[in-house]
Amino acid sequence: MALQLQTVRRRQKNEQKVVLAFCSHDDAHLVPAMLANLSPAVHAWVAWDDRRTPADGEPARRRILLDACRAMEAQWILVADPDERYEDRLASRMRQLCRRQQDIVWSFGLRELYAPDRYRSDGFWNRKTRACLFPVTDCIHVPDKALHGHWFSYRKPRNIRPSGLDFYHLRMIDPARRQARWAQYASIDPERRFQKIGYDYLIDERSLRLTAIPPDRRYSPGHVEDHGLWGTSPPSADPPRDTNRHRFFFLQRLLAPDCATQRMLVIRDILSEAIAETDGATIMACAAWLCAEGESAEALALLESLPASPARNLLLARTCRASGDLGRARGLARAVTEALPESRIARTELRRLREASGDFDGEDALWRRWVPGAATLRTGPGVVTDAPLTVVVIGFRAPAELGEAVSSLLAQDVKAEIVVVNSGGGDAARRLGPRRDQVRLIEVADPLYVGAARNIGIDASRAPVVAFLAADCLAAPGWVRQRLEGHRQGAAAVDSRVIADRPRSLAGLALSAWLHWPRWPGSEAEPQGLYGLSYDRRVFERYGYFSPDLRVAEDTHFNRRLQGREVVRFGTGVLTLHRYPRTVPAMLLDAYRRGKRTPAILLDLMKPPAARLQGFRRRRASRHLLAREASLRIDSVGRIGKAIIRQLIRAVSHADLVGLRMSVRIFDRCGELGGKAEAALEAGRPAEALTAARTARDLAPQESRYHLLEALALSRLDPPVQQAEVIAAFRRAAGLDPAAKEPHARLYAHLLESDPGTALRVAEEEADRAPHEPAHALAAAEAATRLGLTDLADLYARFAFFSAPWSPDCQALHDSLRTRRDAPPASLRSSA
Structure with a gap:
């Protein structure tokens, strides 16, 4: 048997x-x-x-x-x-x-x-x-x-x-x-x-x-080798070997930091076959990867051996910039803009090269792409222009604490380039006082979320490492130096620990224990601490920028792109002092608001109300116990103070639960409205769908689903609305769920049919913001093709392939490029 x-x-x-x-x-x-x-x-x-x-x-x-x-x-x-x-x-x-x-x-x-x-x-x-x-x-x-x-x-x-x-x-x-x-x-x-x-x-x-x-x-019993094949005998004929298509898929598995040696071997295998097959597109892709691996000289030699083309010249300009040859990079980028004056990607490279020398004042400066309205920039005479690290200080409506945050940076033993980004009005210059001469101050009239403010600071600075500090935080002594030590040891990102700025404030300590105990110094939860990071500037070219549409968790979404692909150092001793509410009412209000802002994805909305509430209470109880245990490690107050903190943690837990229940009520109502909107769209009633979607959107403005429903309804209205309104709704939906593919896919499908010119503009803008995502470059290539801009389509198609050569869509485009004018000369083929 x-x-x-x-x-x-x-x-x-x-x-x-x-x-x-x-x-x-x-x-x-x-x-x-x-x-x-x-x-x-x-x-x-x-x-x-x-x-x-x-x-x-x-x-x-x-x-x-x-x-x-x-x-x-x-x-x-x-x-x-x-x-x-x-x-x-x-x-x-x-x-x-x-x-x-x-x-x-x-x-x-x-x-x-x-x-x-x-x-x-x-x-x-x-x-x-x-x-x-x-x-x-x-x-x-x-x-x-x-x-x-x-x-x-x-x-x-x-x-x-x-x-x-x-x-x-x-x-x-x-x-x-x-x-x-x-x-x-x-x-x-x-x-x-x-x-x-x-x-x-x-x-x-x-x-x-x-x-x-x-x-x-160990395992037991131990193995005794018999040298048998334990299977069928090998076939008599030589089996087929892998091709470059399969090596690219394998390369995707080798993006982790500890796979660097294997990654380089696979890149060289791909390159060897590409040279033998005169596959210029793959040779350029290998050059891009070699440059990212720090092999700029080899990448330059490969690119210089290829026939001139816009894609080759632009990639060569980026490689020259990485190797420090800014003059040659500018010349190459200008040549691309002259050949393709409608190319945004080439203009962006020119602006990046200009700003590498510290010129951020132009009306077309890169940082202005994140600004919806008016903004001003003032660079103080005392700004450190050759600092190893930039700190972006983020303020909203010029808070009173802004000056103290900057002072904590000026007191560091290693000087930093300080960029203050204040949005929503207020007199930030007055708050800074004499410190404004030592910072680059950008004031944006419209209110911005943290992601947009971070992106402005990144683009308006030049140091090789970028860190961020909220206006309600202070940098402890050694904050800059210890971050730089982590980066010098090869880390792409370095974390920080968080403590209360007032070590004897019971309300502040209670909220710190509830919110941030995993980020306390010495916490055993360090591997989960992907917050408070500083970054190697090259990270933003590889993985894009922070979402400007998210009210909270913009760093959570961004850091997911880095996990498993870059070295992140934990527990380096970098210490940030956080200003928590100082009174019990303010503490409870803060906890309630945080609970109410919980995203729908974290709520058990499909469960019956009783089971859902029971689940909330169980999770709150678990978090409550962890916070209580953490409070026992507080050494700045005595036994009575710790007892009071434990009672305050109980109150915080209840306030958080009340906020969660309010959030659930809102999302239940939104779910009903979203269902109505979807049904109306299926029935061909976009006006009715738009009304329901907008009501849900107003109730839950940070939920991508309702913005997407609004965008779909707007795109189907008859008579049609202005294109800008449709585009804005799709973009908000994409920005609120950065990992989602559907909003941009729907947007490009809509625009490519109705307005390829606008599709090209939008796709180029999105490719600027998210260079790691090939869908934008692919859409730009498709739009350019429909507009008859063959060279521009070729440029974007190649850059899509460079960013994700394992993508089936990118590989299909690559196959169509192989017959074009990019075959390497005989001298390169003979060197393989």
């Missing part, structure tokens, strides 16, 4: 039943050792022996195993292969992992062993994980992917969380098996339909680094 089932041990009281599921074929002789490894962690196992009754592919085998696990009344399924071993700690951790909470899938670190006690740990290999422990629910099923598919999936999404445990893959220990594994997959999947990153990485050992398994993470 192919299907085998066996009970290992009895399930104890209050213990979830865990069943091990696996298949075996040519590796069946490894099963006894695998069962010895996992029996202490599971209650039963079910196996399919594919040698006896071969099933029709992986999905069929897994469906048989899933049905068998259900028949055994499994509550959790652990998956494994005979050539895998889990670390011994799993047995003691299983009860903790398999609790009654059924909405979590646990992932494990995948360690590819190259010796029985050592695993490969260079770059990509050290980041491999796999979902291995699944809860059995009604919606669990097996995906249909024939090769490399997930074991199980769910019709309703589940959270995948790291278990903190590893499992070890034995197959890669023997070099012959490594070669056979590559040959098998490369032959079965010659077009790489089932794995876009290809298979050549399996036998690429140029960056090989091995790490010994720590004693506390």
Whole structure:
């Protein structure tokens, strides 16, 4: 019988039943050792022996195993292969992992062993994980992917969380098996339909680094090598190798900082094939990546060997700027603007080069793109123009604390370039007093959110590192120096800790414990502290800017782009003093307002009101306990003061809950209005949809959904409204959800059909703001094509490909560019 089932041990009281599921074929002789490894962690196992009754592919085998696990009344399924071993700690951790909470899938670190006690740990290999422990629910099923598919999936999404445990893959220990594994997959999947990153990485050992398994993470029984292939023999014919298309997909997996060595190797592999195939577009893409990796000299040599074209010249200008040759960069950028006077991307590069020398006064200065109306700039004679760090101080309506914030920066032991951005009116110059001679002051008449103020400060400064300070905060001594130390050690971003500016203010300490205890000095929550960051200026060219439309969390959205791709240093000793409310009424009002501003995505709006309220109370209670525990670490007040703080934390918790309940009421009403708007749009009644959408928008102005509904209704009105009104609504929807693709996609679809000229202008502006997002450059290329601007379309198409060469849309454009006039000369081809 192919299907085998066996009970290992009895399930104890209050213990979830865990069943091990696996298949075996040519590796069946490894099963006894695998069962010895996992029996202490599971209650039963079910196996399919594919040698006896071969099933029709992986999905069929897994469906048989899933049905068998259900028949055994499994509550959790652990998956494994005979050539895998889990670390011994799993047995003691299983009860903790398999609790009654059924909405979590646990992932494990995948360690590819190259010796029985050592695993490969260079770059990509050290980041491999796999979902291995699944809860059995009604919606669990097996995906249909024939090769490399997930074991199980769910019709309703589940959270995948790291278990903190590893499992070890034995197959890669023997070099012959490594070669056979590559040959098998490369032959079965010659077009790489089932794995876009290809298979050549399996036998690429140029960056090989091995790490010994720590004693506390060992597995047992130990592996005894037999040097068998544990599979079919390699095919007689040479399997096909990966192409550049697959290498680009693999490159996307290598964006993390610890993958730098592998990333460079893949870039050079791509370049070698591109030169052999005279693929000029790919050569330029490699030059762009090499420049980003700090290899400006090599990038310059590549670009200089290519025929002149607007795309090549503009990329060469950026490379010259990165290498410090500003004069040549200006000449190249001017040549592009003369050839393509309608090109915004070239004009932006010229302005960036001009401002690299400190000229921010022009009417077309870059910082003005974030200003909706009137603004003035005044640079004091004492501004430090050669500082290693810029600090952007953000004020709203010239608050009284603005001068003290600037004073805390002027008192630093390392001088900084200080840019003060004040919006919404007020007399910021008077607030600064004599300090205004040592800052660059930008006053914007209209009120701005923090994201827009940050962006203005970035564009109106020149230091290589940019930090931010709110007007209600102070920089502690060493604030600038310690940030710079973190950046000198290779960090793209450096965090800061937060404490109360008045160490004996009980109301302020209570609110600090409630809001910011993860960011206190010495907090164990440092890996979650992606706030208060300073940035290497190059980060903004790579990942765009902060959303100017978000009232709060603009840094949260921006920092998500950096996570896993840039080095962020935590706990460096950078300390910011925050001014909290000083009275109990002000403290409670602040907590209430924060609760009321909670975004809809964080509220359980689909649950019944009673269950939703219970969930809020449970989360509030958990946060309340953490804040109380944190308050015990406060050493600036005595025992009585700490007792009062704990009671104030209770009051803050209740105020926050009241704000949350008010927020839910608002969103419930908005949800009804949004449903009406959607129904009206489907029924072809845009005027009715517009009324409902605008009412919801006014109630929840920070929710993207209602702005998008408003934009869709406006775009379908008859007679049509002014185009500017439609564009503004789409842009607000996009700005309030920076990760969403739909608002811009809808906007470009609307404009390309009705007004390609406006589509080109809008797409160029958005590409300016978000150079990391290829959709804008692609839209600009499409609009330019419709307008007959072939060279401009070519320019944007190439820059879209440079930013995301793994994107199918960008690759399709790249394929169309290969036949154009960018073939490298024979001298370059012969040097490959």
